[in-house]
Amino acid sequence: MLELSAVNAFYGRIQALKDVSIRVSAGEIITLIGANGAGKTTTLMSVSGIVRPASGAIMFEDRNLNEVEPDQIVAAGISHVPEGRRIFPYLTVQENLDLGAYLRRDRAAVRTDLEYVFELFPILSQRRHQPGGTLSGGEQQMLAISRALMARPRLLLLDEPSLGLAPLIVQQIFEILGQINRENGTTIFLVEQNAYMALRVAHRGYVMENGSIVLTDDSTVLLENAQVKSAYLGV
Amino acid sequence: MNYFLGLFVSGLTRGSIYALLALGYTMVYGIIELINFAHGEIYMIGAFTALILASVLSIAGLDAISILVIASLVAMIYSAAYGFTMEKIAYKPVRNSQRLSALISAIGMSLFLQNYVRLAQTSNFLPFPTLIPRFGFLQQLTFQVTSAQFVIFVTTTVVMILLTLLIKFTRIGKSMRAASQDKTMAMLLGVNVNRVIALTFIIGSATAALGGVLISSFTGQINFYIGFMAGIKAFVAAVLGGIGSIPGAVLGSFVLGWTESFGAGYISSDYEDVFAFAILVLILIFKPSGLLGRPENKKV
Numbered sequence A: 001m002l003e004l005s006a007v008n009a010f011y012g013r014i015q016a017l018k019d020v021s022i023r024v025s026a027g028e029i030i031t032l033i034g035a036n037g038a039g040k041t042t043t044l045m046s047v048s049g050i051v052r053p054a055s056g057a058i059m060f061e062d063r064n065l066n067e068v069e070p071d072q073i074v075a076a077g078i079s080h081v082p083e084g085r086r087i088f089p090y091l092t093v094q095e096n097l098d099l100g101a102y103l104r105r106d107r108a109a110v111r112t113d114l115e116y117v118f119e120l121f122p123i124l125s126q127r128r129h130q131p132g133g134t135l136s137g138g139e140q141q142m143l144a145i146s147r148a149l150m151a152r153p154r155l156l157l158l159d160e161p162s163l164g165l166a167p168l169i170v171q172q173i174f175e176i177l178g179q180i181n182r183e184n185g186t187t188i189f190l191v192e193q194n195a196y197m198a199l200r201v202a203h204r205g206y207v208m209e210n211g212s213i214v215l216t217d218d219s220t221v222l223l224e225n226a227q228v229k230s231a232y233l234g235v
Numbered sequence B: 001m002n003y004f005l006g007l008f009v010s011g012l013t014r015g016s017i018y019a020l021l022a023l024g025y026t027m028v029y030g031i032i033e034l035i036n037f038a039h040g041e042i043y044m045i046g047a048f049t050a051l052i053l054a055s056v057l058s059i060a061g062l063d064a065i066s067i068l069v070i071a072s073l074v075a076m077i078y079s080a081a082y083g084f085t086m087e088k089i090a091y092k093p094v095r096n097s098q099r100l101s102a103l104i105s106a107i108g109m110s111l112f113l114q115n116y117v118r119l120a121q122t123s124n125f126l127p128f129p130t131l132i133p134r135f136g137f138l139q140q141l142t143f144q145v146t147s148a149q150f151v152i153f154v155t156t157t158v159v160m161i162l163l164t165l166l167i168k169f170t171r172i173g174k175s176m177r178a179a180s181q182d183k184t185m186a187m188l189l190g191v192n193v194n195r196v197i198a199l200t201f202i203i204g205s206a207t208a209a210l211g212g213v214l215i216s217s218f219t220g221q222i223n224f225y226i227g228f229m230a231g232i233k234a235f236v237a238a239v240l241g242g243i244g245s246i247p248g249a250v251l252g253s254f255v256l257g258w259t260e261s262f263g264a265g266y267i268s269s270d271y272e273d274v275f276a277f278a279i280l281v282l283i284l285i286f287k288p289s290g291l292l293g294r295p296e297n298k299k300v
Helices: A040-047 A070-075 A093-100 A107-120 A122-126 A137-149 A167-184 A195-201 A219-224 A226-233 B002-032 B039-059 B064-094 B099-120 B136-140 B147-169 B171-181 B183-188 B193-219 B226-241 B246-266 B269-286
Strands: A002-011 A014-024 A029-034 A055-060 A078-081 A155-159 A187-192 A204-209 A212-218
Touching: A002 A040, A014 A029, A014 A040, A014 A212, A029 A040, A029 A167, A029 A195, A029 A226, A040 A055, A040 A078, A040 A155, A040 A187, A070 A078, A070 B183, A078 A137, A093 A137, A093 B171, A107 A122, A107 A137, A107 A167, A122 A137, A137 A155, A137 A167, A167 A187, A167 A195, A187 A195, A195 A219, A195 A226, A204 A219, A212 A219, A219 A226, B002 B039, B002 B147, B002 B171, B002 B193, B002 B226, B002 B246, B039 B064, B039 B099, B039 B193, B039 B226, B064 B099, B064 B193, B099 B226, B147 B171, B147 B193, B147 B246, B171 B183, B171 B193, B183 B193, B193 B226, B226 B246, B226 B269, B246 B269
Parallel strands: A029 A187, A029 A204, A078 A155, A155 A187
Antiparallel strands: A002 A014, A002 A055, A204 A212
């Protein structure tokens, strides 16, 4: 479904991505783990068209996303939940969700999806008319995921959904990610520092160091890998 | 009492015109954090467009009301085209460089447009026809309200209400608010931010042009330089209300209008501009975020 081949990206003169190749098949949850500054966020930003690679191809189905505008990438079926959630603080929860469905014209289906996200995260329907900025961290993450789901994406990009959240909330959010994948067949590309949680929910994983992919395998294998264990799982 | 009411009405009229202009400043600032110094020139170009049209249409023998409506609409469209083009050639190329570059570009644009109109038209004051007819019911009031003042106030109110509805309830309005809060996130949701910015310039320029037409038909004369002072005053109003805030711009405009007219009426009309700028200095000292502005909180 999504295939990055030999992608190189730069921030000024610093190379953020070095020959990154990642494949995501339809229906999968894959995770990209790595330390701070490894290039994980840049990888997602290049899929969304915010960062443009210097070379390499990013193919989504049969289109090379390198030349597609960010809004058209969303229209193609890719939604991005960025690092730090980026809720619009002065818009209400409802308005944040409305913007998630910005490109959609099928009003009735949008209403169904709204009910669906309220079912996934009932707290959001209670907070509906509150400004997004007044929500707690966990609620903001739920809103960010819901907002992305409102576009009815086929591929969901998630950047560090566990960042700064209590372990119990992280657990809940990861369970729901698994549920979204199973119920709707939404493909998920998850970037995480919390390697253990990420590998538990994902089918396959990639390990990134200094802008390069150093390891890839099924998550169950990665969870047992000595290198991964010592570097990312803390065992 | 009648003297007071007269000053009140004159402040209201000034405030209305400032509000039509200040909206453009504040909306543009809200989205791209640029003080568009050429905004006053758009207002001046609106007035000139209406003057040319009014001359042509009165030769064609139309009545004053039709001329006013047609001239205003055409001036708004024409000025909107100017605003749109200005953004494309003077601001978009420097959008990702330092803020100072865009500011200098704006000042350049302002000087360019002033001198372009001076060369294309004339540097003399030109008489502007009174397009607003006399309304009989205003004569019965004990204090003086001219028809032009009445039309200016009513038009401004209608424009404000429409704009508020647009921003609050429509899809376009939501995308504008989203882009002003977080442009990258808006892009990630499929908002075409370039289009939103262009639209902001179009709306701001159209309301500025409307202000230009109305005030010119009140004062009765225009030249290439009218946009400069009006632009600066509207900028003061926008800062006073809290730049980036639309209700703030309206409130700031009326406060400024009343300060000027009461100051001129009760103290001295020689110091009219002094009152405007004194209020700017005071607000910058005591409440830099403006009356209704949000305190600056930088994201980490």
